[in-house]
Amino acid sequence: MSLALLVPPTPMINYFGYLFDGANWTFGGDSSIPDRLLQHIFYTLAALLIGALIALPIGLLIGHTGKGAFIAIGLGNLGRSLPTFGLVLLLVTMFGVYIWPVLLALVVLAIPPVLAQTYAGIRSVDPAAVDAAVGMGMRPLQVLFQAEVPMALPLIISGLRSALLQVTATATIAAYASFGGLGRLLIDGLNRNQYDQVLAGAILVALLAIVLDYLSAAIERAVVSPGVRQRSTRRRTRASTQTPAQEGAVSSR
Amino acid sequence: MITFDQVTKAFPGGTVAVDDLTLELPTGQITVFVGPSGCGKTTSLRMINRTIEPTSGTIAIDGEDVSTQDAALLRRKIGYVIQHAGLFPHRTIIDNIATVPLLNGVNKKQAREEAMQLLARVGLDESLARRYPSQLSGGQQQRVGVARALAADPPVMLMDEPFSAVDPIVRDGLQKEFLRLQAELGKTIAFVTHDIDEAIKLGDTVAIFRVGGHLAQVGTPQQLLDDPADEFVADFIGRDRGFRGLSFVGADKLEVEPVASYVDGGGARLVLDDDGRPLGWSVDGSPSPQPLAGTFTTQDNLRLVTDLAISSPAGVAVRVDVSGVADGVVPHEAIARHLTELRRESKR
Amino acid sequence: MITYVRNNYPDIVSDLVQHLWLALIPVALGALLALPIGYLAVRKGRRLYQPIINVGAILYSIPSLALFLMIPVIIGVGYLSPLNVLIGLTLYSMALLTRTVADALVSVEGEATQAAAAMGYRPIAQLVGVELPMAAPVLFAGLRVATVANISLVSVGALVGAGGLGNLFTGGFQLGFIEPIIVGIVLSMLLAALCDVALVLLQRQLTPWTRTGARA
Numbered sequence: 176m177s178l179a180l181l182v183p184p185t186p187m188i189n190y191f192g193y194l195f196d197g198a199n200w201t202f203g204g205d206s207s208i209p210d211r212l213l214q215h216i217f218y219t220l221a222a223l224l225i226g227a228l229i230a231l232p233i234g235l236l237i238g239h240t241g242k243g244a245f246i247a248i249g250l251g252n253l254g255r256s257l258p259t260f261g262l263v264l265l266l267v268t269m270f271g272v273y274i275w276p277v278l279l280a281l282v283v284l285a286i287p288p289v290l291a292q293t294y295a296g297i298r299s300v301d302p303a304a305v306d307a308a309v310g311m312g313m314r315p316l317q318v319l320f321q322a323e324v325p326m327a328l329p330l331i332i333s334g335l336r337s338a339l340l341q342v343t344a345t346a347t348i349a350a351y352a353s354f355g356g357l358g359r360l361l362i363d364g365l366n367r368n369q370y371d372q373v374l375a376g377a378i379l380v381a382l383l384a385i386v387l388d389y390l391s392a393a394i395e396r397a398v399v400s401p402g403v404r405q406r407s408t409r410r411r412t413r414a415s416t417q418t419p420a421q422e423g424a425v426s427s428r
Numbered sequence: 429m430i431t432f433d434q435v436t437k438a439f440p441g442g443t444v445a446v447d448d449l450t451l452e453l454p455t456g457q458i459t460v461f462v463g464p465s466g467c468g469k470t471t472s473l474r475m476i477n478r479t480i481e482p483t484s485g486t487i488a489i490d491g492e493d494v495s496t497q498d499a500a501l502l503r504r505k506i507g508y509v510i511q512h513a514g515l516f517p518h519r520t521i522i523d524n525i526a527t528v529p530l531l532n533g534v535n536k537k538q539a540r541e542e543a544m545q546l547l548a549r550v551g552l553d554e555s556l557a558r559r560y561p562s563q564l565s566g567g568q569q570q571r572v573g574v575a576r577a578l579a580a581d582p583p584v585m586l587m588d589e590p591f592s593a594v595d596p597i598v599r600d601g602l603q604k605e606f607l608r609l610q611a612e613l614g615k616t617i618a619f620v621t622h623d624i625d626e627a628i629k630l631g632d633t634v635a636i637f638r639v640g641g642h643l644a645q646v647g648t649p650q651q652l653l654d655d656p657a658d659e660f661v662a663d664f665i666g667r668d669r670g671f672r673g674l675s676f677v678g679a680d681k682l683e684v685e686p687v688a689s690y691v692d693g694g695g696a697r698l699v700l701d702d703d704g705r706p707l708g709w710s711v712d713g714s715p716s717p718q719p720l721a722g723t724f725t726t727q728d729n730l731r732l733v734t735d736l737a738i739s740s741p742a743g744v745a746v747r748v749d750v751s752g753v754a755d756g757v758v759p760h761e762a763i764a765r766h767l768t769e770l771r772r773e774s775k776r
Numbered sequence: 777m778i779t780y781v782r783n784n785y786p787d788i789v790s791d792l793v794q795h796l797w798l799a800l801i802p803v804a805l806g807a808l809l810a811l812p813i814g815y816l817a818v819r820k821g822r823r824l825y826q827p828i829i830n831v832g833a834i835l836y837s838i839p840s841l842a843l844f845l846m847i848p849v850i851i852g853v854g855y856l857s858p859l860n861v862l863i864g865l866t867l868y869s870m871a872l873l874t875r876t877v878a879d880a881l882v883s884v885e886g887e888a889t890q891a892a893a894a895m896g897y898r899p900i901a902q903l904v905g906v907e908l909p910m911a912a913p914v915l916f917a918g919l920r921v922a923t924v925a926n927i928s929l930v931s932v933g934a935l936v937g938a939g940g941l942g943n944l945f946t947g948g949f950q951l952g953f954i955e956p957i958i959v960g961i962v963l964s965m966l967l968a969a970l971c972d973v974a975l976v977l978l979q980r981q982l983t984p985w986t987r988t989g990a991r992a
Binding site for chain 1: 477479499500501502503504505508510511512513514515516517518519520527528531560561562573576586
Binding site: 253255256257258259260261262264265267268269340343344347348351352358361362365370373374376377378380381384385387388 | 833834836837838839840841842843845846848849855921924925927928931932934935936941942945946948949952953954957958960961964965968969
């Protein structure tokens, strides 16, 4: 039964036809919203995971030893200025219309924010606490995981969260290169001049992004120790530099 | 006992932070390293637990060369207290204190119970146990830092300017608590400060360092005050050496005159309450007495007595017994007489 | 590559120009709009801070294409108009810069502003004459981030008919040539770098007091 019956009959009903059409909400078939949704989520999380697996250890290493800082900061800046759309299309044009070039692009885009913020996080740790940890007799790995990482966690997670948004958004655009996901609705709708499909896609993608962001915020609250949480308005930020959290939190989408 | 044997620390740029240091820190006592910036006192301290490694020379704790031991295990046997406490913000107070025992494999419940006892020992309320460092004041954090250093009951403690980052009133309280703790525990302590008054107040032995990492003088606070080795030391110790030295002379042998001589009679009168406790001085018959600057007991020192005598309108310091009842007075001529007597005795 | 550039020079330049104004106008507009909102968030009681920041965060988490395509419903323009890109990017810039302005104003609270108030500065004059200049480093940092982000996002506009250099991406993809795509990426990054440098120079011009004193 079509949900369209529940919507008041105004001209606007045309826009929401696709969204409320029950046929689009079944699995299988080529206009399946759940399929696209799962696809989108799957590749987003996969790219994030792979990117994090690469960027986290490197970021921790650079932050802990202090060597190679220019890599972390430089890559962070590079990642921000790299046009995401261009990268996806470049790789697909080079390697063909498959999933793996898109996934590669997504992974490449996930790395800079995670790397930059992990590095910033470790650098932001109170040196007195690290001195105390070493002086008390913790071995290097214990210092890293029992002292530095928990203290750096807010920034590290902010890097992961901005990478998540970045990848979600880029996966949307990748539909142009025949990638699946919810972006498919947008692209197909545009091609066929079916604005209700486009709108359905836009609303769903926006909702997905918001929900993912909200969930990651909840995870952050659960994982970060109450003693370390940043309190933005009460703490005075130094006027000379942007707080690293805010810088890293911006990514292209 | 901690021994430094011809220890030198030269940094790659050429700076010599510590130059051929030979020094003994007696067991169970507080040895203070003091000196101006750049004199090598902190570097020397950190070479004891190997957070800095010497370029040459040996450091030994109870005869064992520290460089032969596993650095991490060595440090777990040495308490380490630093200037801004360096507490872990992500752990509760109780877990902060229990850090070293947990590292050593003690089970969590037991470690936490022992930590609670330490919390009480450093004078903190147990309601603070589950809070986080950011919720505590600077002075409280510093106490937690000390508790944390004591957790594994190490025989040796290193303290690097532990009381410098708090305000003077809090610092005074912390110093008194620290001396009380040390009286109970008797640890071998190496203490770094840039404040000569703190060194004199706390140290059993004081080692004054000169810029460039040389020892200028080592001795008890009294020795340093009475007999500075050279101009640098005299300058560093500062003015009023003689007067400050009086804080090491006890008031117990001071002769007192009876209280009655100042209760009646003209001039300034000592006003007592019904139990005999001093209320103040009544000058020229005025009805409300001026309050006393303070009183002293036989446990106090001559410096306090002199100050009290000077600030009293009658030129007299009032002694009280343990219950606060006035049991003697000391005019400042008596103090001068006492000092002359002491000088005569010391010359014999 | 060189031959490609030589042959298509006029198209590339027009794409570049379109890219520039599609990226920069929203930043300027967004900054102008963010000033009063950021001010409200921190100066009229802190209760407004969290809600405003939250709205900004939600807005900012929406992927660009989705935002560009939702706007036509709301304002009734066709969905292939550059206006969508302009409005969308303005919204993004606003979301980002409101937070920047709010945090900047919080960071300059302190002795200087108390002194200014005690000297008799009225709020607006104090804002313009004291607080904003002091907050300039933070503000410029935010502007730089917003500008670079926008430059990257404009290319997505190619899908709604207003993409600047993004047209090179779609063109290259459709024809199977990587040259246009590479040219587009390089130019986009160069543009970002140039704008960044320009902003830094502007900042130095406007805040001469930050140039000295570092030698102290």
